[in-house]
Amino acid sequence: MSLLLGWHGTVVQSGSMEPHISAGDVVLAAAFGPDQKVPVGGVVEFTSSAEAEPSGVETTRLHRIVAESPDGTFVTAGDANAQADSTPLARGQITGQARLLVPSIGLPGLWLGLGNLPALALWSVLTLLAVVAALFGARPAEQAEQTDDGGTPPPAHRTESPGTKSQQAKANRNTSLRLRTGSALGVVAALAALVLAGAAVFSSAAFTASTANATNSFGAAADWNPPTVSLASPGATVKGTAALTADAADAESGLRSVTIEYQRAGASTWTVLCTPAAQPYTCSWNTTSVTDGSYSLRAVATDNAGLTATSALVETSVTNTFAVALADPGDILRGTVSLSTSLFNPPGPMSAVRVEYSVAGANKWNTLCVDLVAPYSCSWATGFFANGEYDLRAVAVSGVSSTYSETVTDVLVDNAAPTASMVDPGTPLSGTRTFAATASDAHSGIAQVQIQYARTGTSTWLPLCSADVDPYSCRFDTSALTSATASYSFRAVATDAAGNSTVSAAVTRTVDNTVSSVSVDDPGAYLTGAVSLNAAANSTAGVGSVRIQTAPAGTTTWTTRCTRAAAPFSCAWNTSTVPNGLYDFRAILTDGAGKETISGAVTGRRVDNTPPARNGRPGGQRFGRRREAGRRGHPELHLQPAGQPGNGHSGLGRRPAPGDGAAARRQRARPWPGQQR
Structure with a gap:
């Protein structure tokens, strides 16, 4: 049930809340949310810091909140303690609010955690004996086989010999023994796990209202809320007989009693003045029975569930003599x-x-x-x-x-002003940044440090954030100042507890939340002649210009090929003006505020302006090839490079053949297919 409700439990180690609870009881507490109201008069689970503990070790405690202090902290106390806890409780220390009490179930874990081995051993032996007796002490008699006289005879088609029946009975007994043994071991293992879990989670405090009965069942109490109570002030000074009036109520279980008490200034004990029986809760205080001086007054209300609440203190002075x-x-x-x-x-x-x-x-x-x-x-x-x-x-x-x-x-x-200085937040500032200041005061201490800002050229300082504990810093989204680019000054104003304040020197920095983007298009893997270079750019501060640049691949020697002030950001580049090779490309955006943004580079694009080859070879050379004799009636020919000595034809030559005559000369004079004379 506790898991379904999101509750967690702790084993109580001490009796500071007795007689309502004893050590070894388990308290189930619900998580305490950040928006949940602190239950003054209720029982809470909280973390007590190491500085507040005599042992110097951080401890989990369960105590009642008896009052709220003017500074926002709370006063806690155990019901069995004569005095309240000496260390005030901050809201952030509260980890849960007590909801349910299970009595005595955590004793074995407590004994194990405290090293009380004799008690743990006795409990273990008694528990083990009880488990064995419950599982093995009562064995049912074997059921006698029914006969024709009193029962149903066995089926006619099935017959069993005496040996078979004995073996079956023995097998049944073995199965029953294994089941009982397994159950016993499971119960013992569960109890051991419970003891170890209880030994690991302790709280050094106690609870208030408990719910329990003799049959080991438990339920939630009908009243978990303390009553409300207040005491009216009789005046700054009193003498003779003074009337004291309290107001108290409880909407659930009703009020059991209301007492009015007083305490002399500097004393540590409270004296009951009266216990009014019914509304109005009023009594008369004969101030002549006490010595003159300062006194504190309070009212304490208790409801029928045993929950108590204490009013805020009322201060007065008794002046019966001069x-x-x-x-x-x-x-x-x-x-x-x-x-x-x-x-x-x-x-x-x-x-x-x-x-x-x-x-x-x-x-x-x-x-x-x-x-x-x-x-x-x-x-x-x-x-x-x-x-x-x-x-x-x-x-x-x-x-x-x-x-x-x-x-x-x-x-x-304290008339001395504190010291303060602004920590440089860096420049330029964009997005969410940390703003911090340092401050100190030798007398009353720093009460608050406020960080302020003003746009450069103005005298109006506005609060950025404030902090009352060191480090005096905060996170701030600078886009709330400007979505573009502007210059701002920042300063710190430190105020001490006496009210003295000082202003630090201002730090002026540029706030730039401009969003700009620029990219250059890929001009292609192989470039020759005139190519088009294109870029895309935009900026929340406006586009001032876009430059498109090239550089030999892998170098930083960038050359601007063109500059454009408006879209389209493109230009033609004559690649024949640069040596053949690999080149990188990029674009640079200059926004309206003068800030530059560089695009990613397009790398390794080849520029090649080499003249085209003839017949697949550079330089226009022609190399001869042999043709088979008799193909289309042509004799075997050889081609020679143009301009070399041959037969008088520009580059055309042949090897003389036997019997070469007029027919062959006429054949040489014929044009190639498609060639004009």
């Missing part, structure tokens, strides 16, 4: 800051009210503001102080008695 309070100006300050002091239950007019400061931890106090009158506020020009941490307090003087406020500690003053 008290002085200095408002917290913030953790990090820059520039001029307002400091506000409040007096509670003053015994009479104050002779002086002032604000003092000290270097953090030094306890050497100096006056910051003096002679304050209601509303007892002043401005602190932090720019005149060295960057660093300070402690602040307010003092009210009545006669010879001075009353001090609680100290606001470790207030960081």
Whole structure:
């Protein structure tokens, strides 16, 4: 079932969520999607980093999310733990949400993983005995053969001897034994595989709500969602009796209880103030029973399924006696800051009210503001102080008695700007590129680095991307800037946690997303005389010109044969002006922005302008051939090269034959077939 639902299981190693679950139980968790809401109050599976573990090893944990922090992280805790986990949980660490609990099934794997061999051996022996007893302990009696008295007699045509029946029964028993033995071995192998699988997947945490029964079957709980709860603020200060009101609800199993608790600032334990029984969940807090000072308040709701939820903390101060309070100006300050002091239950007019400061931890106090009158506020020009941490307090003087406020500690003053520089992204820029910057701050730290761009010649800077963790980089599609070619400037703006910012020097680079293509046509394998050279070209920036070039094959000595500014990109080339041989061809496109694109080369085309041969031989020579005597009445003739001495005929000669007379001379004078006299 878990595979069909896409769930995965882990064996729990510890009891940090007891009494709901014990070590050795198996928790099935569903995968946690990126768009899934984080279940505050629910149980999740997450990866605890090595830095957060005492062992220094990354661990899988199952704990409940009890609260969400303002910075987007979450607070986790085990139900059996008195305190919450010390390391906040980031959303990216969550790997699953607990859905189902199978009790005790992972104990053998846990024993094997922890090296508890005695317990594992005892379990193995008991399991093996149970398997053997189940498969071999009860053997059915052999069925007696029916006779004429009580059953159907055997067929008349079939007779079996006693020896044959005994052999058949023995064969049946052997077959049954083999089947039982195979089943036993299969069960043992399956159990061993289960133990090994359980030993490999552990989580060092626990679960919350369990479902189990004595017959080893299990089902999903009716309520997997915790209740909702919130606590109204009684005010920044309280005295006497203060009314505290909580709001809680659970739409599934209903609410079991709601408690309201308080904790003194700096303390580690919570004290239950009241447990209202029904709506409205309100109780009265007698603040005179506690000492004056700062307190945190919260409400905790538990539903009938055992799931709990905790409200966000509410801060207040108890001021039943004369008290002085200095408002917290913030953790990090820059520039001029307002400091506000409040007096509670003053015994009479104050002779002086002032604000003092000290270097953090030094306890050497100096006056910051003096002679304050209601509303007892002043401005602190932090720019005149060295960057660093300070402690602040307010003092009210009545006669010879001075009353001090609680100290606001470790207030960081940071008026120094961070440093930033732009990393050269390269040139030209096209497609999706990485833009990066470096930044540092010695005091409050870098809060964000934003990379900006502006088209050259303009003063309007626009955000390209931003990053708040190092490395300060991002990927950006430059085609969003321009589809052609243009010059842009890029810079980085770094801001620290105090709000100080600095702008890096700009880096100007060419952005070129022009798409151009050019090709040259194959003029043919053998070229002679005048041939046509043709090219094709196009560009998103427009075609400025196309040059068609040739070079002796294998060289880089390119010669432009023609240049065309518009289609058709073609021209005639007189090959007789170059030596015979092999040549390569290419075309070069210059687009509207002046960028050149070179085509692929057509290589190894032969130019041959050698004069044609006569009778198949160069130079026009004629070589004689013998003809049989008497063919068409001609005597045997020999042809000699033109111009060589013969018989006075231009190139025509014969060998004298005996008896050569007038008839032979007349025969020589006759023309060849088709030849005119």
